[in-house]
Amino acid sequence: MTTVTGAGDRSDARRNRARVLSAAGEAFAERGLDVPLGDIARRAGVGAGTVYRHFPSKHALVEAVFAQQLGELVASGERRMSRSAPTEAFFGFILEVVGTTRSRATVCDALDADASWPRPVLTATVARLHQLLETLLRAAQRDGGVRPEIGPDDVVALTVGCAAMLRVRHDRAAGIRLVRLTLDGLRPSAPVVTEGRSFRDNRGPHPAPACEQCGTVLTLRPTGRPARYCGAACRQRAHRSRPSP
Incomplete structure (x- = not known):
C-alpha cells in the first residue's frame, strides 16, 4: 500500500521539530552542549532518526x-x-x-x-x-x-x-x-560625564566643579567653602588679573 504524504504529515513534522528544539534548548541550558543527541530525542519524545532528519x-x-x-x-x-x-x-x-x-x-x-x-x-x-x-x-x-x-x-x-x-x-x-x-x-536625567567625572546632588545633575583659571576638575571638600582654584599659581594669576580699585 502506498502512503501519501499530506498536510497531516507536514504538521507532524513541524510539531516534532518544535519538540526537538524545545528539548534541546532545555538540555543545553542544564547540561551544556555535550549532551548526546539521543538524550535530546528521548526528552523530546521522538526517535533519534527524527532528530537527524531535521538537524543533520x-x-x-x-x-x-x-x-x-x-x-x-x-x-x-x-x-x-x-x-x-x-x-x-x-x-x-x-x-x-x-x-x-x-x-x-x-x-x-x-x-x-x-x-x-x-x-x-x-x-x-x-x-x-x-x-x-x-x-x-x-x-x-x-x-x-x-x-x-x-x-x-x-x-x-x-x-x-x-x-x-x-x-x-x-x-x-x-x-x-x-x-x-x-x-x-x-535617560536624559542622568548626570553628564566629563573626562571620566561627574557630579550630582539632590537637585539633579551638575557639571563637576572646575578651577576658574585653568579648568582643572576640583576635588570636592567635605567641609568649608568650595574651592575656586586648583592651586596657588592659579589663585595668584586670578588675583593679578583683577582690575585695580
Missing part, C-alpha cells in the same frame, strides 16, 4: 536553537512596541534581553568561540534583532526617554555588559537592581 549535525541543532530563542525575543519586542509607550517598550525589552540571557548563555558562548560555523539562519535572525533594537531606541528618543546621542552600538555594548554582570551575581534581585541603575544612565 549538533552544530545545526545548536544554531537552530539559538535562532529560535532570538526569534522569540524579536516577537516579544514587537509586541511591546505595539502595546506600550515607546520609552517603556525600549527599557522593558532591554531588561527582558538581559534577564533571559542565562538560558542562552551556553549556546551563545559556543557560537562566540567558533566563528567558522555556517549560520545563515542565525545571521538573518540577528539582523532582525538589531533592526528591532534600533527601532525601539529611536522611538524612545523621540519620546524624550533616552539621550539623543546614544546609538544602537552603545545599547548593544551596555546590554552585553549588564548580562555579564547579572550572570556573576548570586543574588538575582540585587543583580537586577544594578542592571536597572546602569540602564538609568541612558
